[in-house]
Amino acid sequence: MKKLLKKYLLPILLVMIVSSCKKTFLADSINNNVPTSVPASLLLNGVLNNIVDFPDNSSEIYDQYYIYNYNYYGNNQYNFGSGDNYYATLKNVTLMEQQALKAGAPAVNPYSAMGKFFRAYLFAKMSLEEGDVPMTQALQGLTNLKPAYDSQKIVMNQALAWLESANTDLTTLIAAGGNSLTGDIFFGGDLTKWQKVVNAYRIRLLLELSKKAITDPDMNIPTQFASIVGNPTKYPLMTSSADNLQYVFVSPTNYYPQTPDNFGQNGSRQNSSQTYISLLTSFQDPRVYTTAEPARYLVDTKGQSPTAFSSFVGADPGLDLGIMYSNANAQLYSFLNRHRYYSTYVGEPSVQIGYPELMFNIAEGINRGWAPGAADTYYIAGIQASMASYGIPATGSFTAYFYRPGSTSPASAGNYDTFTINTNFATYYAQPAVQYAPGATGLTEILQQKYLALFRHSGLEAYFTWRRTGVPNFTTGPGTGNGQRIALRFQYPSSERTANTVNYNAALTSQYGGNDDINGVMWLLK
Numbered sequence: 001m002k003k004l005l006k007k008y009l010l011p012i013l014l015v016m017i018v019s020s021c022k023k024t025f026l027a028d029s030i031n032n033n034v035p036t037s038v039p040a041s042l043l044l045n046g047v048l049n050n051i052v053d054f055p056d057n058s059s060e061i062y063d064q065y066y067i068y069n070y071n072y073y074g075n076n077q078y079n080f081g082s083g084d085n086y087y088a089t090l091k092n093v094t095l096m097e098q099q100a101l102k103a104g105a106p107a108v109n110p111y112s113a114m115g116k117f118f119r120a121y122l123f124a125k126m127s128l129e130e131g132d133v134p135m136t137q138a139l140q141g142l143t144n145l146k147p148a149y150d151s152q153k154i155v156m157n158q159a160l161a162w163l164e165s166a167n168t169d170l171t172t173l174i175a176a177g178g179n180s181l182t183g184d185i186f187f188g189g190d191l192t193k194w195q196k197v198v199n200a201y202r203i204r205l206l207l208e209l210s211k212k213a214i215t216d217p218d219m220n221i222p223t224q225f226a227s228i229v230g231n232p233t234k235y236p237l238m239t240s241s242a243d244n245l246q247y248v249f250v251s252p253t254n255y256y257p258q259t260p261d262n263f264g265q266n267g268s269r270q271n272s273s274q275t276y277i278s279l280l281t282s283f284q285d286p287r288v289y290t291t292a293e294p295a296r297y298l299v300d301t302k303g304q305s306p307t308a309f310s311s312f313v314g315a316d317p318g319l320d321l322g323i324m325y326s327n328a329n330a331q332l333y334s335f336l337n338r339h340r341y342y343s344t345y346v347g348e349p350s351v352q353i354g355y356p357e358l359m360f361n362i363a364e365g366i367n368r369g370w371a372p373g374a375a376d377t378y379y380i381a382g383i384q385a386s387m388a389s390y391g392i393p394a395t396g397s398f399t400a401y402f403y404r405p406g407s408t409s410p411a412s413a414g415n416y417d418t419f420t421i422n423t424n425f426a427t428y429y430a431q432p433a434v435q436y437a438p439g440a441t442g443l444t445e446i447l448q449q450k451y452l453a454l455f456r457h458s459g460l461e462a463y464f465t466w467r468r469t470g471v472p473n474f475t476t477g478p479g480t481g482n483g484q485r486i487a488l489r490f491q492y493p494s495s496e497r498t499a500n501t502v503n504y505n506a507a508l509t510s511q512y513g514g515n516d517d518i519n520g521v522m523w524l525l526k
Helices: 002-027 040-050 058-062 087-101 110-130 153-174 191-208 221-231 275-280 296-301 320-329 338-342 356-367 377-387 425-429 440-452 461-469 496-499 503-512
Strands: 066-068 245-247 270-272 350-353 397-405 416-424
Touching: 002 058, 040 087, 040 110, 058 066, 058 153, 087 110, 110 191, 153 191, 191 221, 191 350, 191 356, 191 461, 221 356, 270 275, 275 440, 296 416, 338 397, 350 356, 356 440, 377 425, 377 440, 416 425, 496 503
Parallel strands: none
Antiparallel strands: 066 270, 245 350, 397 416
16 A cells, blocks of 8 residues: 555655645746736837937938037048848837737727838838838748848838828827827827828828839829828828927936037037038028027137128038048137037927928929929928027017137026027028029929928938938038948848848849949939
């Protein structure tokens, strides 16, 4: 009997004890105070933060707005490296959608609608930078670690389709009412604002494809444009800068990149670019008083008026940095306006997709013959909205603040010389170089004003516009590197070369002669 107990019963008891211990251990290892899943709202918050293009980065160099004068800190060369990689963010978009459904949301819900916008925005952005990108087979995890590349045309068509679907879903959700979008750092869950952003971005994307309006009629680019602009009920659009998708900086938790604290360290390592400043001064544009400072040598040594347009000088981006550094030290250039950008910790909101740009984009489409309408009406609205964002009235006056040489803190109001600037938009607009004219002249005017309005905003959008239109004139030279050429694309992330080699090489062969060439011409530029 004892032998039977040892042989059969003891092993059974041992299994039961071990099993019991295992369950106890697993139960004890779960911390009920720590969430085991992330809600859709928190994932949305993270995605929104990840899509922001902040000021004071390389985009401003490539846009020829604000350039380095000392190579210890950076340079102005177009020797592009890897473009953006948003696949981790896109995985969170997918997880956000899944968590919304898991929490009981219907198939069409605010998070699913936003997911379509994010996919369009992020896939299109990577494609604009690099060309063909993995899309259809991407985001499948272990199921497919080596996704094939989709052609840029397929990516753009899909992005436009996502935006159409997002607009439809948002219309349904807004009409139903009671739909919440928690975690929204931009509009506090206001779906009507997001619907305007979706359609404004679609207009932008259609303009990015301007070279394909005729060569690829199957994309229906002009037709899509006309449908959106001509039907504001179905496709609501921004009606003022209050509808901007913009990132607002908050003190003390989220500072603007430039503050009184870092002024001494980096306030003079960069200066304004000739490309930007010369456009402003040639138009006698009052925005120059709010975004730049007069060149102190011209004011203090040469005796020029600090408010004379000739006192504002930008550096040629093509200059050798040694020469630019010497000139900057001699105070021959205009620096970033200290009052606007360094006197506080919150600077200005960083616009990602804005009303002024939308106005210029609509004006461009009408100028190109994509839709009926008065291009000059949208053109004027864009200029006035841009000026208003700097506190410049159509008629009246505003105060210009210029940092007094020898002062020690940009935060102190007493360290600025102030000047009253009188404005009259009718006089400004009457200038032949500003007043809208039909045809090619008008197109150039629209693009120049769009460039001025995008200063320090919307990441690479000014560069993308130059790349497809040649406006404004970007200068090159020894300082811009790349054989004195403006690069036309970014390279693929290095991880693609090592982890997705076959598809990576196939994409290079089909587009750029087998080389990850920054001067290669992608499909949408042909």
